Amino acid sequence: MGKKATINDVAKIANVSIATVSRYLSNNGYPIKEQTKKSIKNAILQLSYTPNIVGRMLKTNKSMDIGVIIPTILNPYYPAVIYGIEKKAYEKGYNILLCNSQRDANRQKQYVNTLIQKQVKGLIISSIGDDFLLYSDIVSKGIALVSLEDEISLDKVGQVLFNYEKGAYMAISHLLKLGHKKIAFLTSPLVRKSRKDILKGYIKCLKDNNVTYNKVVEINEENEYENGALLGAKLLLEDDLPTAILAVNDMVAYGVMQYLTQNKVKIPEDISIVGFDDIKISKMMNPALTTISQPSQKTGELAVSMLFDILEGKESKKILLEPELIIRASTKKI
Amino acid sequence: MGKKATINDVAKIANVSIATVSRYLSNNGYPIKEQTKKSIKNAILQLSYTPNIVGRMLKTNKSMDIGVIIPTILNPYYPAVIYGIEKKAYEKGYNILLCNSQRDANRQKQYVNTLIQKQVKGLIISSIGDDFLLYSDIVSKGIALVSLEDEISLDKVGQVLFNYEKGAYMAISHLLKLGHKKIAFLTSPLVRKSRKDILKGYIKCLKDNNVTYNKVVEINEENEYENGALLGAKLLLEDDLPTAILAVNDMVAYGVMQYLTQNKVKIPEDISIVGFDDIKISKMMNPALTTISQPSQKTGELAVSMLFDILEGKESKKILLEPELIIRASTKKI
DNA sequence: TTGAAAGCGCTAACAC
DNA sequence: GTGTTAGCGCTTTCAA
Numbered sequence: 281m282g283k284k285a286t287i288n289d290v291a292k293i294a295n296v297s298i299a300t301v302s303r304y305l306s307n308n309g310y311p312i313k314e315q316t317k318k319s320i321k322n323a324i325l326q327l328s329y330t331p332n333i334v335g336r337m338l339k340t341n342k343s344m345d346i347g348v349i350i351p352t353i354l355n356p357y358y359p360a361v362i363y364g365i366e367k368k369a370y371e372k373g374y375n376i377l378l379c380n381s382q383r384d385a386n387r388q389k390q391y392v393n394t395l396i397q398k399q400v401k402g403l404i405i406s407s408i409g410d411d412f413l414l415y416s417d418i419v420s421k422g423i424a425l426v427s428l429e430d431e432i433s434l435d436k437v438g439q440v441l442f443n444y445e446k447g448a449y450m451a452i453s454h455l456l457k458l459g460h461k462k463i464a465f466l467t468s469p470l471v472r473k474s475r476k477d478i479l480k481g482y483i484k485c486l487k488d489n490n491v492t493y494n495k496v497v498e499i500n501e502e503n504e505y506e507n508g509a510l511l512g513a514k515l516l517l518e519d520d521l522p523t524a525i526l527a528v529n530d531m532v533a534y535g536v537m538q539y540l541t542q543n544k545v546k547i548p549e550d551i552s553i554v555g556f557d558d559i560k561i562s563k564m565m566n567p568a569l570t571t572i573s574q575p576s577q578k579t580g581e582l583a584v585s586m587l588f589d590i591l592e593g594k595e596s597k598k599i600l601l602e603p604e605l606i607i608r609a610s611t612k613k614i
Numbered sequence: 615m616g617k618k619a620t621i622n623d624v625a626k627i628a629n630v631s632i633a634t635v636s637r638y639l640s641n642n643g644y645p646i647k648e649q650t651k652k653s654i655k656n657a658i659l660q661l662s663y664t665p666n667i668v669g670r671m672l673k674t675n676k677s678m679d680i681g682v683i684i685p686t687i688l689n690p691y692y693p694a695v696i697y698g699i700e701k702k703a704y705e706k707g708y709n710i711l712l713c714n715s716q717r718d719a720n721r722q723k724q725y726v727n728t729l730i731q732k733q734v735k736g737l738i739i740s741s742i743g744d745d746f747l748l749y750s751d752i753v754s755k756g757i758a759l760v761s762l763e764d765e766i767s768l769d770k771v772g773q774v775l776f777n778y779e780k781g782a783y784m785a786i787s788h789l790l791k792l793g794h795k796k797i798a799f800l801t802s803p804l805v806r807k808s809r810k811d812i813l814k815g816y817i818k819c820l821k822d823n824n825v826t827y828n829k830v831v832e833i834n835e836e837n838e839y840e841n842g843a844l845l846g847a848k849l850l851l852e853d854d855l856p857t858a859i860l861a862v863n864d865m866v867a868y869g870v871m872q873y874l875t876q877n878k879v880k881i882p883e884d885i886s887i888v889g890f891d892d893i894k895i896s897k898m899m900n901p902a903l904t905t906i907s908q909p910s911q912k913t914g915e916l917a918v919s920m921l922f923d924i925l926e927g928k929e930s931k932k933i934l935l936e937p938e939l940i941i942r943a944s945t946k947k948i
Numbered sequence: 949t950t951g952a953a954a955g956c957g958c959t960a961a962c963a964c
Numbered sequence: 965g966t967g968t969t970a971g972c973g974c975t976t977t978c979a980a
Contacts, residue, residue, distance in 0.1 A: 284755055286973055297951045302975060311949060328751065333731040334671045335973030338956045343668075345711075345732075353697055354894070359687040366687070366714055370721075375728060377679075378712040380700055387704075394709060397667040398679075417662060421618055508898075534898040541900055560688070564842075564868040566875055566900045620957055631967045636959060645965060669957030672972045 285327035287335075293323035305331055337399065346587065347395035349379045349388060349405040355531050356559040357576050358406070361428070364580025365404060372588065374401070383408050383502050396421055402587040404428065404580075408472060424590040426583045430473045431598075438586035439598040440579050444474045447572040447603030448481025451526050451554040454570070454605055456489055459614035460524040460552060464495040466511040466536055467528035468502060475528055478556065482526060495522060508535010516543060523551060523614055530555035530562050530571055537565070537610070548612035558606050567609035575601055619661035621669075627657035639665055671733065680921065681729035683713045683722060683739040689865050690893040691910050692740070695762070698914025699738060706922065708735070717742050717836050730755055736921040738762065738914075742806065758924040760917045764807045765932075772920035773932040774913050778808045781906040781937030782815025785860050785888040788904070788939055790823055793948035794858040794886060798829040800845040800870055801862035802836060809862055812890065816860060829856060842869010850877060857885060857948055864889040864896050864905055871899070871944070882946035892940050901943035909935055 287305075291298040296316055303310045304320045323329070337343055346369055350358045366376050377395060381388035385408060392414060395403060402424035410432055418425050419436050426438035448465075455463050465482045467475055479496065486494050497514050499507050511532065515521070527533035533555035537547055545551055547567060555562060555571035562569040582599055590596050621639075625632040630650055637644045638654045657663070671677055680703055684692045700710050711729060715722035719742060726748060729737060736758035744766055752759050753770050760772035782799075789797050799816045801809060813830065820828050831848050833841050845866065849855070861867035867889035871881055879885055881901060889896060889905035896903040916933055924930050 288973080298974080299951060299953095299976080300949085302973095303950090306975080313949065316949080328754070330727070330730050330755065332672075332733060332973055334668055334677075334733050335956090336975070337668045338666075338672050338958085338973075339975045341956070353693040353700070356690055356693070356895075359690070359693045362712070363687055363714070366712065375732070376712045378696070378700070378710045380697070393664070396664050398709070399666060399668050420662065421664065534895060537900065538898045538902070561690075561868060561895055564872045565898075566871065568872070622957080632958080633960080633968075634966060637966090640959080647965065650965080666957050669972090670959070672957080672974085673959045675972070 284332070285329040286332065287329075289327055290320065290323045290329050293326060294319040296320060341399075343399040343401050344374050345377055345398065345400045346374050346584070347377045347379065347391075347398075347400040347403045347405075349381050349391055349395075349403070349407075351383045351406060351408065352380050353378075355529070356561065357529070357531075357557045357574070360559065360576035361406070361580040361583075364577035364582075365584050366580075367577075368581045368584035372584075381408060385409060385411070389414060392418065396423065401591060402426065404583045404587065406430075407432070410473075424587045426586045426590070428579060428583060436590070436596050438583070438590055438596045440582045440586065440601065441598060442474070442574050442579070442601045443603055444477035445481035445484070447556060447574070448478040448526065449485045450481075450603055450605045451556070451572050452482055452485035453489075454607065455524045455526070455552060455554065455611065456485070456491065458524075458552065458611060460522075461491060462493045462495075462520070462522040463491075463524045463526060464497060464515060464522040465526050465528070466497045466508075466515065466532060467499070468507055468532060469500060470498060478526075478528060493520075493522070495520075506535065508532045508537070509539040510535075512536040512539030512543070516540075516545075521551075524611070525551060525553045527553060527555050530557040530559045530569060533569055533571070533610075534565065537569075548610050552611040552614075554611060558604075562606075563608065565610075570608045570611040571606050573604040573606050618666070619663040620666065621663075623661055624654065624657045624663050627660060628653040630654060675733075677733040677735050678708050679711055679732065679734045680708050680918070681711045681713065681725075681732075681734040681737045681739075683715050683725055683729075683737070683741075685717045685740060685742065686714050687712075689863070690895065691863070691865075691891045691908070694893065694910035695740075695914040695917075698911035698916075699918050700914075701911075702915045702918035706918075715742060719743060719745070723748060726752065730757065735925060736760065738917045738921065740764075741766070744807075758921045760920050760924070762913060762917060770924070770930050772917070772924055772930045774916045774920065774935065775932060776808070776908050776913070776935045777937055778811035779815035779818070781890060781908070782812040782860065783819045784815075784937055784939045785890070785906050786816055786819035787823075788941065789858045789860070789886060789888065789945065790819070790825065792858075792886065792945060794856075795825055796827045796829075796854070796856040797825075797858045797860060798831060798849060798856040799860050799862070800831045800842075800849065800866060801833070802841055802866060803834060804832055812860075812862060827854075827856070829854075840869065842866045842871070843873040844869075846870040846873030846877070850874075850879075855885075858945070859885060859887045861887060861889050864891040864893045864903060867896075867903055867905070867944075868899065871903075882944050886945040886948075888945060892938075896940075897942065899944075904942045904945040905940050907938040907940050 892907035
């Protein structure tokens with residue numbers, strides 16, 4: 281395979297200086313004689329030369345990479361976010377460095393560090409906490425930072441937030457309207473602010489409607505796939521069973537549904553269930569899942585737009601996306 | 615935010631040479647006086663200095679990035695592959711540059727080019743075709759290349775393949791065993807080799823069992839989400855309806871199932887359906903989907919292992935992963 | 949319209 | 965143990 285050709289090799293073969301080759305490559309209207317252009321072009325073809333961006337980066341200090349840190353790509357919500365990010369980034373010529381934090385604070389920190397070292401232009405992060413120092417370190421290095429979902433108490437950080445509390449409130453309202461009086465909330469560990477907000481909305485709506493029954497079933501593990509089943513099992517051990525369930529997200533809802541169905545609990549006949557996220561497949565489930573829609577792809581696109589705004593020196597801002605209730609077949613009048 | 619600190623700044627503050635700082639940072643056992651270490655450490659803290667990897671890359675010509683090109687992250691099969699890739703890569707300290715080709719040859723080419731320029735150490739690519747020139751260009755630049763799913767007619771390319779034909783054969787066998795005689799194959803455009811192989815397996819199994827009925831329903835668009843519904847609609851227009859369906863992948867199967875269910879066709883009572891991939895959620899569907907399991911996460915892990923093997927100068931190889939039939943509730947004896 | 953040369957931040961060979 | 969220095973591939977100023 282031999283060594284890669286450099287701009288020097290091209291210059292030598294084309295019998296011009298590297299400066300001229302560089303100008304040719306940058307293609308910015310700098311005047312070059314047609315004849316010269318031609319010979320450079322030939323040399324490039326002959327060597328099948330590809331510019332080394334690292335050289336340019338070192339010189340210009342301009343990277344075209346964006347770091348993206350998400351909890352886990354295995355929850356389809358995030359691929360949809362990434363899709364939005366990548367779409368917008370591609371349009372602008374940026375690439376995505378993808379990192380899964382696995383909801384592990386150390387791993388997240390490590391990734392942030394690596395990404396800084398790699399000189400990313402910006403960082404989009406769906407965090408697991410409010411690590412003030414970590415974020416201010418990023419910002420102080422001139423890297424544009426956009427946070428997803430969880431609010432961060434720091435200026436100069438773009439934020440694409442979602443009204444989780446209201447979403448939960450809407451879900452519970454819907455269930456109450458259907459006549460349900462016993463509604464449980466099934467959730468992964470209540471560590472993220474977003475989850476706590478869902479809990480808040482759940483509690484608030486019950487209180488506002490003078491419903492005394494409430495049951496929060498929480499599980500310790502982070503694995504959403506299996507959590508649903510575990511939560512379902514835990515629920516069935518209770519003696520005062522609910523007639524309806526709010527799940528912390530769609531993936532968990534699926535697990536619960538599957539477990540209940542296997543255990544002869546019919547959905548929605550015996551128990552109604554509402555999810556959270558409205559990932560694509562939710563409408564393909566059978567019964568299709570009633571859920572709170574959180575615009576995933578749009579979240580990604582907005583994040584990138586914000587990132588570029590910050591990069592252009594504009595004031596960073598917060599956007600609060602609003603939930604929407606998607607009524608499907610998994611909820612039923614009691 | 616000011617300018618980022620460099621190794622020079624650190625050296626100046628610590629009152630040592632940049633060489634010493636560099637040695638300190640590389641932390642490779644090179645002897646440094648404790649006292650010196652301490653003052654360097656302080657300087658680094660004081661400046662909140664982060665090494666600039668670009669400088670190192672230019673010098674050492676060693677990148678720690680791997681490019682990953684997949685068709686679309688929106689089909690959950692790929693996030694699972696990526697999960698496997700990222701897991702293994704993380705262990706080795708590598709990062710992932712993620713690209714969605716959207717099954718667009720131009721976009722793919724563009725991405726490959728960018729990734730080469732960014733000096734990735736390796737490239738994992740789930741391609742849309744057998745672009746010999748593209749691949750040999752990659753290889754000739756000393757970049758390790760691993761191809762997923764589709765076979766490539768080029769040496770020095772690692773390949774993690776899957777026995778699609780056999781998978782389809784197994785699916786059809788299963789359906790025949792259940793007494794089905796009219797089995798249709800519903801598919802996205804038959805452009806990828808993998809899809810054509812599924813078709814082959816379908817045809818072959820029918821022929822081997824002297825079944826004359828066969829019906830291939832193909833759709834033109836690439837969007838798997840909506841394809842299922844379109845395929846379902848197209849199917850219902852036929853006059854000689856099948857009693858069973860093989861879908862080209864699970865996502866398509868979901869769409870079909872949903873459409874059929876909405877149109878009063880019961881699954882599996884009226885029509886049995888088999889998917890392909892066994893993405894995580896398939897067992898959470900209701901009815902749970904019978905499908906051919908394709909080990910996605912393992913595919914990703916193997917790809918990375920291969921990549922590192924190639925990087926270490928080992929002979930590149932091919933691995934053919936074998937399918938497994940996962941029988942669930944979407945298929946039924948006739 | 950072109951070239952010479954400095955220098956981006958870092959590593960590593962060599963010298964002491 | 966530590967410092968000096970060349971140079972990785974590129975862009976860009978300055979000069980011609």
